[in-house]
Each structure stands twice: as C-alpha cells, then as structure tokens.
Amino acid sequence: MSRFNAGGIQPHACSGFGIQESGLIGGDMGRPKITVVGAGNVGGTTAQRLAEKDAYDVVLVDIIEGVPQGKALDISQAGPVCGYSTRVVGTNGYDETAGSSVAVITSGMPRKPGMSRDELLTTNARIVKSVVTELVSRSPGIILILVTNPLDAMVHVALQVSGLPKSRIIGMAGVLDSARMRTFIATELKVPGPEVEAMVLGGHGDTMVPLPRYTTVKGRPVSELLPKERLDAIVKRTRDGGAEIVGLLKTGSAFYAPSASAVDMVEAIHRDQKRVLPCAVLCDGEYGLKNVVVGVPVKIGRGGAEQVVEYELTAEERSALSASAAAVRELCTVVDRLMA
Ligand SMILES: NC(=O)c1ccc[n+]([C@@H]2O[C@H](COP(=O)([O-])OP(=O)(O)OC[C@H]3O[C@@H](n4cnc5c(N)ncnc54)[C@H](O)[C@@H]3O)[C@@H](O)[C@H]2O)c1
Numbered sequence: 116m117s118r119f120n121a122g123g124i125q126p127h128a129c130s131g132f133g134i135q136e137s138g139l140i141g142g143d144m145g146r147p148k149i150t151v152v153g154a155g156n157v158g159g160t161t162a163q164r165l166a167e168k169d170a171y172d173v174v175l176v177d178i179i180e181g182v183p184q185g186k187a188l189d190i191s192q193a194g195p196v197c198g199y200s201t202r203v204v205g206t207n208g209y210d211e212t213a214g215s216s217v218a219v220i221t222s223g224m225p226r227k228p229g230m231s232r233d234e235l236l237t238t239n240a241r242i243v244k245s246v247v248t249e250l251v252s253r254s255p256g257i258i259l260i261l262v263t264n265p266l267d268a269m270v271h272v273a274l275q276v277s278g279l280p281k282s283r284i285i286g287m288a289g290v291l292d293s294a295r296m297r298t299f300i301a302t303e304l305k306v307p308g309p310e311v312e313a314m315v316l317g318g319h320g321d322t323m324v325p326l327p328r329y330t331t332v333k334g335r336p337v338s339e340l341l342p343k344e345r346l347d348a349i350v351k352r353t354r355d356g357g358a359e360i361v362g363l364l365k366t367g368s369a370f371y372a373p374s375a376s377a378v379d380m381v382e383a384i385h386r387d388q389k390r391v392l393p394c395a396v397l398c399d400g401e402y403g404l405k406n407v408v409v410g411v412p413v414k415i416g417r418g419g420a421e422q423v424v425e426y427e428l429t430a431e432e433r434s435a436l437s438a439s440a441a442a443v444r445e446l447c448t449v450v451d452r453l454m455a
Pocket residue numbers: 152153154155156157158176177178179221222223224225226235239242245246261262263264265266287288291319367368369370373
C-alpha cells in the first residue's frame with residue numbers, strides 16, 4: 116500500500132481545510148455505503164476492489180441498461196470464492212445511492228490515442244454536472260472522489276454544482292501519477308515498488324509536477340541512487356504515463372492502477388488514516404495558489420480532505436506548480452463558459 120508520509124521529510128506548514136464531518140453513514144448491513152458512478156473499466160474495477168475489502172455496501176450506477184446490474188451480480192458471485200459477502204447493487208438510477216458516505220465518479224468518456232485529456236472537457240463536464248446533482252440530492256453528507264477527465268476541471272465542476280464544502284470534493288490523480296513514478300523507479304533499481312515513496316503534484320496533464328526531491332527508496336533520496344539522465348527520463352515517462360497506456364490499449368485508457376488509487380483514497384477516508392496523499396483539491400492560498408483546483412499533498416481522513424500540507428519547494432518547483440495551476444485555471448474558464 117502506498118504511504119505518502121513524505122519519507123521523513125517534515126512539512127513546514129499545514130493549513131486548515133474547514134473540515135466538516137461527513138457523518139460516514141452506514142448502509143443496509145451497517146456497513147458504509149460507497150457509490151461508484153460509471154460501470155465501465157475504471158468503475159467496474161473500482162466496484163470489484165471495494166467488494167473485495169468486505170467492509171462496504173457497494174452501489175454501481177451507469178446509464179447503460181443491464182451493465183451495472185450484470186457487473187454487480189458478477190462481482191457478488193465472486194464473493195463465495197474470494198471470501199467476501201459484500202452487497203453489490205447495480206442500477207440505472209440514484210435511489211439506491213441514498214445515504215452514501217463516499218461516491219467515486221468515473222462516468223464519462225475516456226480519451227483515444229492522439230487525444231489530450233482536455234478534449235474530453237465538454238462531454239464530461241455535462242455528465243459530471245448531472246451525476247453530482249443526483250448524488251448530492253440523496254446523500255447531503257457525501258464525500259465525492261472525482262476520477263473523470265480532465266480531472267482538475269471536473270473537480271471544479273463538482274465544486275460549482277454541489278454546494279459541498281471543498282473538504283468533501285477530492286480529485287484522484289496524484290496517487291496514480293505517483294504510483295507510476297514509484298513503479299518506474301522500482302523497476303530501474305530492482306527494488307519492491309512499495310519501498311519507493313514519490314510525490315507528483317500539479318494538474319493531471321502535460322504540466323504535472325513530479326518531485327524527485329521528495330522521492331525516496333527506504334528513506335534514501337532517489338537522486339543518490341540514480342544518475343540525473345535516468346531520473347529525467349523517469350520524470351518524463353511519469354508525465355506521459357496515461358498516454359503510454361492509451362497508446363498500447365488502442366481503445367480506452369488505464370483502469371487497474373486508477374481503480375486501485377481511488378480505492379486507496381476511499382480506505383484513507385473510512386479508516387480515518389490521516390495519510391498525506393497527493394490529491395486535486397481547491398487551494399485557498401496554499402503554495403501561493405488561490406481559488407484553483409490542483410494536485411497538492413492533502414491529509415485524507417474521515418473529514419475528507421482535512422488539510423493541505425505545504426512542503427518546502429524550490430523556486431523552480433514552485434514555478435512549475437504555478438504554471439500547472441495556470442493551465443488548469445484556463446481550462447476551468449472554458450468550462451465555466453460552457454456551464455453558464
Ligand atoms: N483521474 C485519473 O487519473 C483517471 C484515470 C483513468 C481514467 N480516468 C477517466 O475516467 C473516465 C472513465 O474511464 P473508463 O476507462 O472507465 O471509461 P469507460 O468508457 O470504460 O466507462 C465510462 C462509463 O461511464 C458511463 N457513463 C457515461 N455517462 C454516464 C452518466 N451520465 N451516468 C452514469 N454513467 C455514465 C458509460 O456508460 C461507461 O460505462 C474517463 O473520463 C477517463 O479519462 C481518469
């Protein structure tokens with residue numbers, strides 16, 4: 116399991132995040148109810164991984180008739196073999212989602228080879244807007260984990276339409292991007308992936324900001340273990356990590372690591388782990404960024420995004436993060452016009 120505890124590096128400041136307890140409401144068996152919207156590659160796999168935890172009730176929603184129902188039944192029927200008794204419900208509506216503590220939103224188009232994530236903006240903004248409205252009307256205490264791309268702009272849409280506090284709207288991207296960087300380093304150094312800590316900040320796009328300075332193997336800075344040109348190549352491969360998989364798959368995009376990352380965030384919330392994970396949240400002055408959604412280190416617990424944790428950044432790192440935030444801001448201006 117990933118543990119972004121900064122490998123012994125102390126954050127120099129934390130800012131409060133206006134936590135409001137979500138209540139973490141129980142489902143029918145007294146287990147927390149987690150809704151997954153979108154029963155495609157990421158959503159279906161997320162529902163499966165959640166079911167395997169044997170700790171939640173899972174509701175899987177999609178607009179295609181039969182698909183969420185069929186996948187829910189299939190996942191349920193794996194239970195006796197795998198040793199879980201999770202109740203999994205598939206539906207084309209939202210009534211079953213009432214009382215959800217967390218929803219993972221994966222509904223929307225994936226990109227095709229040659230496309231950027233930003234090209235999904237118009238279609239996916241409409242989908243996310245309607246999904247968030249349906250969810251929040253039935254589960255006012257909900258915490259939303261956004262997965263749909265373009266990720267940071269979709270978090271912005273959810274903030275605009277939901278009326279929820281910013282602590283309860285969190286984008287999944289940094290855990291995935293960091294997991295990719297960890298994997299590349301582990302492969303290069305022939306060490307187990309879980310022994311590598313990494314931190315990737317910024318928007319989930321071409322401007323993302325992998326931070327080699329905060330990347331360690333069993334506490335040792337990776338810069339002591341790899342020559343600069345190898346590290347530069349890994350940083351580039353991390354930035355292009357999503358496109359690499361889109362190019363290989365030909366149809367659709369990554370879903371095993373994305374679903375694992377989303378479930379890691381659900382677990383951090385439900386187990387009140389207070390782990391520091393890179394997540395896309397609305398910044399309010401942290402890192403000098405005001406009123407923009409971008410990937411930053413966030414303490415995740417029962418209250419959702421409980422605190423943005425400020426690591427010391429060099430001038431170069433800070434300027435890369437600002438540039439990434441500026442790119443997100445530009446996209447959000449477009450989406451605001453679309454939704455006006
Ligand atoms: N944030 C990340 O790091 C990350 C990682 C992987 C994928 N993604 C994004 O997640 C999204 C889903 O990817 P996927 O591979 O699962 O795609 P997919 O095509 O396999 O599944 C998407 C599902 O959404 C459903 N859907 C569409 N409109 C809906 C609506 N209004 N209500 C409910 N369901 C609806 C579709 O019917 C489909 O089943 C894409 O936008 C992709 O780019 C993001």
